Each structure stands twice: as C-alpha cells, then as structure tokens.
Amino acid sequence: MGLKCLLVAGSLAMSMSMAVDAASGGLSCAMSMPAVLTAGAPAELRWSLRNTGAKPVSVLSWNTPLEGGIFAEFLSLERDGKALPFSGALMKRGDPEAGEYLRLAPGQAEEAVIDLGLAWPVDAPGHYRLRYTGRLLDVAEAGAALPRPRDAWRGQALDCPELSFERRP
Amino acid sequence: MPHARWLSLSATALALGLSAQAHAAAPIAVSLSLDSAAAKGSEDVYVTVTLKNVSSQPAKLLRWLAPVGELEEGIFHITRDGKDVPYQGAHYKRVAPTAKDYITIKPGQSLTRRVELSNAYDLTVSGQYAISYDVAAVNLFGDLDKNQAALKAGQYQAMQALDSQAANLWVNGLSYSESLIQKANETNAVTPAAFGISFTGRCSSTRQALLRDAVTAAQNMSNNALSYLNAGTAGPRYTTWFGTYTSARYATAKSHFTNIYSAMSTQSLTLDCSCKKSGTYAYVYPTQPYKIYLCGAFWNAPMTGTDSKGGTLVHEMSHFNVVAGTDDHAYGQSSAKSLAISSPDQALDNADNHEYFAENTPAQN
Numbered sequence: 001m002g003l004k005c006l007l008v009a010g011s012l013a014m015s016m017s018m019a020v021d022a023a024s025g026g027l028s029c030a031m032s033m034p035a036v037l038t039a040g041a042p043a044e045l046r047w048s049l050r051n052t053g054a055k056p057v058s059v060l061s062w063n064t065p066l067e068g069g070i071f072a073e074f075l076s077l078e079r080d081g082k083a084l085p086f087s088g089a090l091m092k093r094g095d096p097e098a099g100e101y102l103r104l105a106p107g108q109a110e111e112a113v114i115d116l117g118l119a120w121p122v123d124a125p126g127h128y129r130l131r132y133t134g135r136l137l138d139v140a141e142a143g144a145a146l147p148r149p150r151d152a153w154r155g156q157a158l159d160c161p162e163l164s165f166e167r168r169p
Numbered sequence: 170m171p172h173a174r175w176l177s178l179s180a181t182a183l184a185l186g187l188s189a190q191a192h193a194a195a196p197i198a199v200s201l202s203l204d205s206a207a208a209k210g211s212e213d214v215y216v217t218v219t220l221k222n223v224s225s226q227p228a229k230l231l232r233w234l235a236p237v238g239e240l241e242e243g244i245f246h247i248t249r250d251g252k253d254v255p256y257q258g259a260h261y262k263r264v265a266p267t268a269k270d271y272i273t274i275k276p277g278q279s280l281t282r283r284v285e286l287s288n289a290y291d292l293t294v295s296g297q298y299a300i301s302y303d304v305a306a307v308n309l310f311g312d313l314d315k316n317q318a319a320l321k322a323g324q325y326q327a328m329q330a331l332d333s334q335a336a337n338l339w340v341n342g343l344s345y346s347e348s349l350i351q352k353a354n355e356t357n358a359v360t361p362a363a364f365g366i367s368f369t370g371r372c373s374s375t376r377q378a379l380l381r382d383a384v385t386a387a388q389n390m391s392n393n394a395l396s397y398l399n400a401g402t403a404g405p406r407y408t409t410w411f412g413t414y415t416s417a418r419y420a421t422a423k424s425h426f427t428n429i430y431s432a433m434s435t436q437s438l439t440l441d442c443s444c445k446k447s448g449t450y451a452y453v454y455p456t457q458p459y460k461i462y463l464c465g466a467f468w469n470a471p472m473t474g475t476d477s478k479g480g481t482l483v484h485e486m487s488h489f490n491v492v493a494g495t496d497d498h499a500y501g502q503s504s505a506k507s508l509a510i511s512s513p514d515q516a517l518d519n520a521d522n523h524e525y526f527a528e529n530t531p532a533q534n
Contacts, residue, residue, distance in 0.1 A: 071452065073496055090488045091452035092481055092520065093500045094466035100448055137500070147448075150501030 210342015386479025412513025
C-alpha cells in the first residue's frame with residue numbers, strides 16, 4: 001500500500017533558508033526547504049497556505065500537500081535542468097466531502113511537510129529546482145454551501161514562486 | 170492463530186513463576202453464531218460475535234484484536250477438515266496501545282457485531298469448517314498501569330487470552346484442486362504476462378464480482394473507442410473530448426487507445442479495495458502497472474456511462490507510463506470539455522478526457 005505519509009508540521013528543526021510567498025486572490029502560498037541536503041537526508045518540503053484576506057475562506061485540500069500526502073502531481077521538479085518523472089499517486093476525483101475542505105480564518109495558515117522522495121527521484125546529487133504547478137480546485141467564501149459538486153467548483157491558480165536546493169554527493 | 174496461541178501458552182508459562190495471577194479468568198465471554206450452517210463457496214460469509222462482560226467492573230478489550238469491525242488481524246482460528254486455514258487479511262505495524270485503543274463494555278452488558286470472514290480467510294473450498302475467536306496479547310484487557318509497573322520492576326508481563334467455542338460451517342463450493350486452478354489464474358502464477366485479475370486489500374466476494382464485470386465493461390468501452398479511431402472518424406465524439414482535429418493529435422489518441430485496450434485485455438491486473446476515500450473513485454502509481462486502487466466513490470458508480478466503474482478503469486489505465494502516461498489536469502465533464510477547447514494537447518494528456526471519450530455518454534458520433 002503506497003499511501004504517502006504526511007508529517008503535520010510541528011517542531012521540525014529546519015534551516016529555513018528559502019521561504020517565498022506569493023499572494024493570489026487572498027491566499028498566499030509558502031514553500032521552504034533546507035538549501036543544502038546531505039546524501040541520504042530526506043528531502044522534506046514544508047508547504048503552507050495562508051488566508052491573507054479579510055474574510056474566512058474554505059479551500060478544497062485536493063491538489064495540495066494539505067490533503068495528507070502526495071495524491072496529485074502538484075509539483076514540477078528538475079535536476080540540473082532535466083525534468084524528473086513523477087511516481088506518486090494520480091487519483092480520479094469525484095465530488096468531495098465536506099471534511100475535505102479546510103476553513104481558513106483571516107490570517108490563518110495551514111501547513112504540511114511532504115517527503116519529496118516518495119514521489120520524485122531526489123537522491124542523486126545535483127542542483128534541484130522545484131515549482132508548485134497545482135491549481136486550487138475549489139475555493140469558497142464563507143457562507144457557500146459545501147461540499148459542492150465538480151461542476152460547481154470555483155478553481156483558482158496559486159502562485160508559489162520556485163525554490164531550489166542542492167543535494168550533496 | 171495457532172502460533173499466537175502457542176505463544177500465549179509459553180509466555181504464560183514463563184510468567185507463572187513471577188506473577189501469581191498470570192492467567193486470571195477473562196472478564197469477557199465471547200460467543201459466535203453464523204447466519205447459516207451451510208454456505209456456497211461463492212458467497213460472503215459473516216459471523217455474528219457477542220462479547221458479554223461477565224465481571225462486576227467495566228471490561229476493556231484491545232480494539233484491534235476485538236471482533237468489532239473489519240478484520241485488522243487474524244483473530245479467528247479457522248480449520249477446514251481439521252487443517253488450519255491461514256489468515257490472508259491485513260497486518261498492521263502497531264505502536265504500544267494507549268487507553269484510547271480499548272473498547273469498554275459495562276458490567277452485565279453485551280456488544281454484538283457482524284464481521285465478514287470471507288474477505289480474510291479462504292472459505293471457497295468445500296469442507297467442514299470450525300471457526301472460533303482466539304486471541305492472546307499482553308495488555309489485551311487494558312491493565313496498562315499494572316503492566317507498566319511490572320515492566321519497570323523487571324517482571325514479565327503476563328499474556329492474556331480470550332477465545333470462544335467453535336461455530337461450525339459446511340461449505341459446498343469448489344474442490345480443492347479447482348480452488349488451486351482459480352488461484353493460479355487469479356495471481357497468474359502459472360501464466361505470467363497473460364490476462365488475469367487478482368485482488369488485494371481485502372475485496373469482498375461481492376466486490377470481486379463487480380470488479381470482474383467492470384473489467385469487461387472497460388474492455389468493451391476501450392475496444393469501441395479504438396474501433397472509432399481506427400476507422401478514422403473525427404466526429405463530435407472526437408472533437409468534444411480531444412478538441413480540434415490535427416493528424417498528429419489524432420495519431421496520439423489512436424496510440425493511447427491501442428495501448429489502453431491492449432493492456433486491459435492482455436495484462437495481469439491487480440485490483441485493490443483498501444482505499445476508503447469517499448470523494449475519490451480510484452488511483453494508481455503511474456510507474457507501477459497494472460495495479461489499480463479503487464476508492465469509495467467507485468462502489469456507488471454505475472457499471473457503464475459517465476463516471477462509471479468501467480470508465481474509471483479506462484481512466485486509471487491511461488495513467489500508467491507504459492500505457493499513455495496521462496495526467497490529471499482537469500476533473501469532471503464540464504472541465505474536460507473546456508480543456509478540449511482551450512488546449513487540445515492537454516486534453517490528450519488528461520485522463521478524464523480519455524474516460525469520457527470511451528464512455529461516450531450521451532452518445533455522439
């Protein structure tokens with residue numbers, strides 16, 4: 001069984017050498033990782049989503065690490081300029097359940113840590129670039145009736161500026 | 170469970186010298202009953218288990234050895250004509266139990282649950298079966314503080330055991346040799362790389378039958394899609410799901426469906442029932458052909474038509490890198506239609522577009 005593990009970010013000591021934010025429609029995305037990984041060290045990406053708007057929003061967790069693992073190809077990775085193949089899970093989605101939405105109060109953030117090695121070959125030494133290429137499938141304002149079916153989703157692009165890291169031999 | 174039973178006896182023997190109450194009377198009495206004393210080998214078999222607290226205090230029982238839901242361990246001891254029938258269900262790696270890992274039954278009260286056996290034990294072979302509940306574990310009854318104190322004092326922790334009388338079941342099903350042949354076909358142990366279906370993740374007999382029908386439906390749909398493309402048709406059915414015609418894109422669609430139909434009808438498929446996500450139909454790992462995990466929404470889907478069982482298998486098959494290597498760029502019919510208009514190249518890389526083309530519902534030419 002290949003369910004990917006999620007580490008709910010707690011007190012992981014990380015050198016927060018790269019942290020980038022980008023606002024997109026009241027939601028901002030941040031990614032961080034150590035800038036240098038020694039051989040064998042897990043490639044753990046910390047990913048967070050913050051409500052920067054003035055009203056609460058509900059976000060469908062699919063297509064993001066907040067779902068609890070890598071259940072979609074929401075990142076694009078390169079090693080030394082070459083795209084890396086994805087080997088995580090690809091899911092056929094139906095209509096979501098209420099529990100699959102995350103409610104974010106104004107200013108509130110949710111974050112998760114994923115081990116990139118579970119879905120991309122990140123063990124080899126080299127210079128890696130990483131971009132979030134997912135799209136939020138459904139973003140609802142307070143008061144919207146949730147869950148709602150696929151055809152009623154209001155998707156939204158989410159900019160997470162790329163980051164890079166080195167894997168040492 | 171015979172091994173666990175042996176372990177229980179030997180551990181109890183070890184503990185005897187150190188603990189005066191190594192094997193106190195169990196606070197819970199367990200009884201089993203079957204829906205019927207006879208079964209056909211093809212049907213699901215359930216046992217009804219009643220746990221009664223026969224002590225004067227609240228009784229606790231370790232949840233994952235309690236017969237209260239889907240089996241998480243081989244907690245039944247089953248024999249067929251006197252020979253052990255092995256447990257084939259899940260095994261979990263556990264951490265030490267804490268107080269929340271126990272169910273509690275009040276004094277004098279009973280708890281009754283129906284538990285499926287046929288998804289975790291092979292009950293398809295003809296014979297006389299004896300089924301009993303039989304577990305043993307340190308901490309079975311939740312004396313966590315006492316056990317912790319014993320551990321600190323350097324003493325052995327006593328094993329605690331609980332079992333029931335056997336319930337008898339006569340199965341009039343397959344002969345043993347037929348069963349072996351069926352298993353060989355299912356696992357393709359005999360003829361690798363030939364078409365076959367095997368099951369993992371505890372698919373019930375009912376679900377196994379649904380999955381066999383779903384594979385047939387997926388073969389029919391993908392064959393129909395391939396015939397359409399082989400004929401060179403580029404009608405509304407093609408343009409709705411794959412956008413404006415170009416010969417290069419049409420060739421891509423044709424090669425995708427050549428591979429989908431071929432894999433669906435000639436490869437060894439493994440279908441897994443362990444996923445419970447109710448808003449998800451199914452998933453695969455694209456680098457691991459041909460294993461498909463079916464999730465909650467799959468079981469409510471129709472056999473054919475939009476978002477059907479057959480179509481879901483086509484969708485998943487298209488994901489494997491060795492088949493068509495598709496991605497999930499858009500979900501659902503309306504998004505898939507939009508994608509075909511805005512980006513035909515992405516539509517040809519989107520699994521739902523392949524599924525809807527194959528399902529062709531409502532039908533277009």
